[in-house]
Amino acid sequence: MREAEPMREAEPMSEAELLGKPGLDGKPELIRDVGTSTVLQVRGLNVYYGESHILRDVDLTVKSGQMVCLIGRNGVGKTTLLKTVMGLLRQRMGEVELAGREVSGLPPHGRARGGIGYVPQGREIIAQLTVRENLLLGLEALPGGLSRNRHIDPVVFELFPILETFLNRRGGDLSGGQQQQLAIARALLGKPRLLLLDEPTEGIQPSVVLDIERAVRRIIQTTGISVLLVEQHLHFVRQADWYYAMQKGGVVASGPTTELSKEVVDRFLSV
Numbered sequence: 001m002r003e004a005e006p007m008r009e010a011e012p013m014s015e016a017e018l019l020g021k022p023g024l025d026g027k028p029e030l031i032r033d034v035g036t037s038t039v040l041q042v043r044g045l046n047v048y049y050g051e052s053h054i055l056r057d058v059d060l061t062v063k064s065g066q067m068v069c070l071i072g073r074n075g076v077g078k079t080t081l082l083k084t085v086m087g088l089l090r091q092r093m094g095e096v097e098l099a100g101r102e103v104s105g106l107p108p109h110g111r112a113r114g115g116i117g118y119v120p121q122g123r124e125i126i127a128q129l130t131v132r133e134n135l136l137l138g139l140e141a142l143p144g145g146l147s148r149n150r151h152i153d154p155v156v157f158e159l160f161p162i163l164e165t166f167l168n169r170r171g172g173d174l175s176g177g178q179q180q181q182l183a184i185a186r187a188l189l190g191k192p193r194l195l196l197l198d199e200p201t202e203g204i205q206p207s208v209v210l211d212i213e214r215a216v217r218r219i220i221q222t223t224g225i226s227v228l229l230v231e232q233h234l235h236f237v238r239q240a241d242w243y244y245a246m247q248k249g250g251v252v253a254s255g256p257t258t259e260l261s262k263e264v265v266d267r268f269l270s271v
Contacts, residue, residue, distance in 0.1 A: 037064045038100065039194050039226045040085065045094035047077075047084050054080050056249040058094070060228075062194065067220055067227040069237050069257070071268045072246035078230040079121060081246075082196045085228070086118045087111045099193065112141040117192030121199050121230075123183040127172025131163055134171050134186055141190025156185035159215045177208030184212070188219065195219070197229035201236060213239055234269055 040062040047055035055077050062068045070078045083089045085096055087108040096104050103111055112118070125134050135156070139149040157164040160181040166174065171182060180200055187195060197216070201209040213236050219225055231237050238257050245253040245268045253264055 038062070039064050039066075039098065040228065041095070041097040041100075042081075042085065043095045043097075045081070045084065045091050045096070047080055047089055047091050054249050055084065055091070058246075058249075058251055060244055060251065062226050062228050064193070064226055065220055065224045066242065067216070067229070067240040068242045068244065069240035070228070070230045070244050070246060071232070071237060073268065076246040077249040078246055079198055080249075082118070082120075082198050082228070082230065085111075086116060086196060109140075112190060112192075113143070115191075115193035117141070117187035117190050117195045119180075119183045119187050119195070119197050119200060121202065123176075123179045125171040125174075125179050125182050125186070127170065129171055130168050131171060131174070131182055132167045134182055135163070135189060138186035138189030141192070153189060156188055159188075159218060160185050160211075175208075177204040177211075180204060180208070180212060181215075184215070188225075192225060195225055195227045197227060197231075199230050199232065201231065201233050209233065209236070232269060234265060237269070 038061055040060070042058055042060040045055050045058040045060075046053070058077075058081060060068070060081075070081065072078055080089060084091055087103075087106060087110070091104065095102060098111070098114060098116065103114065106114065108118075126137070129137075132152070135152050136146060136150070139146050139152075142149045162178055163182060163185055166178070171179065174182065184195075184197070184200065200212055200216075204212070216227060216229075217239055220227060227240075229240070231240075237243065238260065240257050243254060243257050243260060244251050245264060247268070253268075
């Protein structure tokens, strides 16, 4: 393993700088120059749990309007990478940049307000709250939070019509697939420029998996949002533009998904 480079001196990006120029509705504009600007840049990332070395010299790039997929067997560090990008874990070495600025000094809520949406494995919707109340929580990522924002953008109901039908139903009464749709919709209401999805199709019936695949592609095509996801379903993986294969905490293969070989599939996706 090569020696990790020390962190480069960089001025952390403030929440105000990350929020960007307001759009016509007073909210931050999304990056729309698809494929030309870099939304996320990870360099030389090393993360530990105690003394256990989990991520080893990870480099990764996500461009605007791009879907990038992390693949690999269980326990290789995929979820750890997403948590580190979100600020839930701190790296010992390496850099995380959002839209060209270092964000390692920001806490998770600062990164959320700066444009990172996160849907964790297991969804983590609040079971006792209604669908409407769960959705409103997503507005906390906007400038001013819930005190200034109470409007649920109807675009989430265009993507996931079932949510509008069940607005007054408790989140815990939804099926697994419906909860996943709710978790993605909640993250989208924060107007992210980068959406992190951790195994969004895990434990979901095939028909709903296809609905989620279509919704994610539509989100990218219509908004320019970038997506970094962890996924095991080959069909969904092939919807991505680029893949990174992980093994033992490091990236061991990457490339366009159009060139995803049977050897790579067998090695990193087959059970």
